[in-house]
Amino acid sequence: MLHRFSIRHLLSIVLRMAVGLFLLPAVADAKTPQACAPGVTLKLSAPVSSQGSLLLLEVRSRKPLSEVTAEWNSKNVPFWQAANAQSDSKAAAIDLRQAILGVDLEKPPGTYPVLIHVQTSSGKPASCAIQIPIRAGKFATEKLQVGKEFVEPSPEQIQRANEERDKLRAIFDQVTPEKLWAGDFRVPLDGVTTGGNFGKRRILNGQPGSPHGGVDFPAVTGTPVHAAQQGKVALAQELFFSGNTVVVDHGLGIYTFYAHLSEIDVKPGDELQSGQVLGKVGATGRVTGPHLHWGLTVERARVNPLQLVKPLGNESERPIASEAANPE
Ligand SMILES: [Zn+2]
Known part of the structure; x- marks a missing residue:
């Protein structure tokens, strides 16, 4: 028995070593x-x-x-x-x-x-x-038939949108070396715990569009929008697709993005406290109705911002991300 066990044990070690070469x-x-x-x-x-x-x-x-x-x-x-x-x-x-x-x-x-x-x-x-x-993320796919003008913007609109995209990318590429936040991140609307549409793939008139890079929260126009954590305003202006937009730099390559606002209450360079009102919910830009679009980028990676609304920072024993945390 002992002899057989030893051989099996040896075999399992050899097998594990072989597997280890590949994995x-x-x-x-x-x-x-x-x-x-x-x-x-x-x-x-x-x-x-x-x-x-x-x-x-x-x-x-x-x-x-x-x-x-x-x-x-x-x-x-x-x-x-x-x-x-x-x-x-x-x-x-x-x-x-x-x-x-x-x-x-x-x-x-x-x-x-x-x-x-x-x-x-x-x-x-x-x-x-x-x-x-x-x-792979489990993202929904939405097929829509819409008027041609919504899928094919004019050359001027395309140029504007491209310039704005480049401006945003340049902001997201900057890594502020200090951690500007302290404590947990919060959902930017009061009384709301979850939103939808993150990562949703959209097929417009048979043409695949870019995936939805944030979370949508339907809300009444004028609802206050709060900064998810402390940070510095990196952008506060009207953009073609996202309408009135605020971007907050939280440091270490982390940015939150607030779109379609009816009103912007901050300006670039402002230092915000966690929860400070930065604007109001609206329907500016390309929307079908009033809602807040909330995005998060971490060193240019587009991530579900709801994943930030979990312990971060000093809570080292509690996981911030797991498979169960993906809401799709
Ligand atoms: Zn959205």
């Missing part, structure tokens, strides 16, 4: 901490993600970290320090760094690495990778 073992254990360097562990809020989702990445070190960098989606990921390794409180000392990874709603499904480089004040630099499987 990094980190995939199965991304949610549980894994070592990156002596005394330095990594953790992701979920082992698997999907289009339009957020992940929280944590680096914990028993010794103060002199450097932490990560690369995701060909971009440098900004970290913030959630806990400080105090040299005088030896037992519980920890240096905890956190970062948010955004998965764009059109990122092709597959497995992608996040590459992490760490260095402790007294150790050698180390590099490690976590493989993150990204699944």
Whole structure:
């Protein structure tokens, strides 16, 4: 018996090694901490993600970290320090760094690495990778027949819309190095907990349009719209598609976007408190009725903003993203 068991045990080890050549073992254990360097562990809020989702990445070190960098989606990921390794409180000392990874709603499904480089004040630099499987989001498809003029804007309108798109992309590309928010994010309307249409694919007169990059909240014109968290106004103006629009920079590459407002109550450069009124619900731009369109980008990735309305920041033990969190 012992002999047979040993052979089976050996076989299973050989098999696991063979599988390991093709599948990094980190995939199965991304949610549980894994070592990156002596005394330095990594953790992701979920082992698997999907289009339009957020992940929280944590680096914990028993010794103060002199450097932490990560690369995701060909971009440098900004970290913030959630806990400080105090040299005088030896037992519980920890240096905890956190970062948010955004998965764009059109990122092709597959497995992608996040590459992490760490260095402790007294150790050698180390590099490690976590493989993150990204699944397709479950987004509804809507087929609409509409008047030709709604699908084919004039050359002047196309030019205007393109210029505005480029302006928005330039804003979303800027990463303010400070974390401007503190605490949880909130839904921008009072008394509302959920909205719809995120990621919805639209086929207009048989032509696939771009997917819906935010969440819609139907509401009465004039309803106050609140900033989802502290931040700085990066844009406050009328745009072709989104009408009266406000963009708030929360720092570390995180921006929230508020569209179709009847009224804008802030100007670029204003520093907003969490919950401060920035405008009123309206029906400006291309809409069929009054509603708030709320968007979120994380280093250019378009993500479901409802995923932010969960503990972030110091609540390191509570996951901010999981498959169950996707509302589709
Ligand atoms: Zn919308």
